[in-house]
Amino acid sequence: MSESPASNYLRIFLVGLMVTLLGLTPYPRAATRYLLLANQSIARGNLLSASEDLASAGLYFPWRSDLNIQAGRLALEASDPKATILYFERPGTLSRLSYDDKVLLGDAYLQDGEAWMAEAIWKHLGESGGTSQVYERLANLYLQRRDYDAALVALQNLLALTPSDIPLYYQIGSLYAATHPIQALPFLIQAAQIDPVRATQARDLHDKIRTASLFDEPAYTFLIAGRQLANSGDWELARVAFLHAVDLRPDYADAWAFLGEARGQMSVQESGSVSISGFYELQHALQIDANSILANTFLGLYWERHEEYEQAADYLEHAVSLSPDDPFLYSELANILAKAGDLPAAQSVYEAAIRLNPREPLFYRLLAEFALEYQIQIRELALPAARQAIALDPDAASSLDVMAQVMLALLDYQSAERFSLHALLVDPTFSPAYLHLGTAYLYLGESEMAHQWLSLAQLIDPDSWIAAQAKRMLEYYYP
Structure with missing residues (x-):
């Protein structure tokens, strides 16, 4: 395990002092001063100053490449990639960089806006015996560029080194689904078997591709793969699949749509x-x-x-x-x-x-939500629609939550509490029920309970409109 930049300081500082005290340098006072300053900066947590002082000390000891290396590591940790590049590439230092330090040099170039240099460094490291950190960086770089074929190569090299990295199977499978659908099948079936988070997505995507491929129409297979990726919310990979479909069949109206x-x-x-x-x-x-x-x-x-x-x-x-x-x-x-x-x-x-x-509860829910949103015929329209949705599927959190909203609109706050709690019992991840339960408690005068459930609504899905609404209510009722 490599030491952190800061943890190496005591060793560097003590060695530097020994060198100066033994009179092995013609500039003992200046060098000692820089080492002392670096030590003080580390103690204060000022990594950038420490890196500058170490690099200055290194000018007095050209054979001490470790000073430049530590200075470069600290500079990168302090978000100064230009300094890292400067210190790592000093004469006599570049050739002595460890494998991990060369990876960091690639990081510095990437942060400095020179992705091509980062790629060149990491590719060279990969060719000389890549590690997971190299392939992971290359994969991320290629994914940002949308160079999916190159990303697939890097990800499969990464998977060979880390076969227990379960999310990789679905990631590779979904990339293949958008670019080479048939090659996705073994990765998707593996993900369906071992990935509890993406098992359903993986199996559905696998089955759709396999069934579509039976028609021996590649454009159609790409369309189906893209459609399934879109259903999972991955519109970028869906776009890639649809592009392949229209490339294969320029007259394919549905693929263009x-x-x-x-x-x-x-x-x-x-x-x-x-x-x-x-x-x-x-x-x-x-x-x-x-x-x-x-x-x-x-x-x-x-x-x-x-x-x-x-x-x-x-x-x-x-x-x-x-x-x-x-x-x-x-x-x-x-x-x-x-x-x-x-x-x-x-x-x-x-x-x-x-x-x-x-017989489909969704359409009753939509009718009830329509009446609620536009505040029309709550008792005459929304209430019977919500009841029918629950009758068709008594344990659907979405239907129970719609009924809770109807109860809030009818000022029946105890019933709203009951239906919201039932929704959360069925599905504890259903964030709207947290919001509506907190609202019910507000109207019931249960201030502490309202604050608790509104806070949970804000936390359960932090980037949603539910969280934004809960935040507004908390700020208004609990200034």
Whole structure:
């Protein structure tokens, strides 16, 4: 195990003092002063000053490469990569860097904006007997560049060294799914067997690819792989898969539609705002096939993101006319109609979705949530819809939580407490129930309980709108 930069100081300091006291240097006072200053800086936790002083002392002892090396390590720890490069590359020092120090030199170049130098250093180390830290750095570098073939090579070298690193199997499998789907299968089935976190994702992706490959249509296999990656929230890899699909079949309207949606989703994720990204691909999909259900649906979603609800509704209505038995399309159209302000039409379309699939609790929940959001007919519409959702699936946390919201709207706070607790009993990770339980306790006058559950709502999913709402409530009620 290598010593930390700071822990090496006492040894360096004592050796330096012995050298000067024995008269082995013509500059004992200056060198001793720099070593003393470095020691004092370490004691104060000022690593950058310590690195500078050590490097200055090293100028008096050109044969002491360890002073430059320690100075370089400290400089990197103090976030000064330029200094690390300078100290590590002094004459007589570069050739004496250990393997780990050469890895750190690559880190310094990367932090200094010279990724090509970092890559060259790490590749050379890999060729001379790579370690997990080298392959991990190379993989991360290639992933940032979106050079997925190179990343796969580095990740598989890493896996060979660390076969017990369970998440690697799904990571490699998902990368192959987007670039070479058939090669993903052995990694995905391994992940499905050993990775408790990603087992379901891995198995679903594996099964979708295997089934699609039976049709002997590579573009279709890429489309299915990309669709499954998108379902898992990995829109970047989905985009790569859809690109392969349109490269193989430029006339594939559905692949163009998915590619447009992927680019739109990525734009939102990367910038936090909507853009025209993906519009060209969606339009191109319609040019290929004006009756593509996917192209019309995704163009509707595109205009919804841009808050152009009338245009969005036009495309969704056309999609519904092309697939009149799909309740999910009806629900999306109803959502857009509600945003456009046509609440009676939205209610009618939500109810049409229920008629198409009366045994699916989701559509009852959507109707109840619609009534709650727009504060219409809570008792007449939201309450019976929430009851039916629970009747169809009594242990669905989402349905129980919708009923808790209905109870809050009807001022029945004890029932809201009961349904929220039931939701959390069924699924302790369901963050909305924490928020609604805390709200119920606020209205019940249970201040301490309200604070406890609102705080948990903020912690359980810290990057969600639930956490943001809980934070606002805590700041307002507990200033």
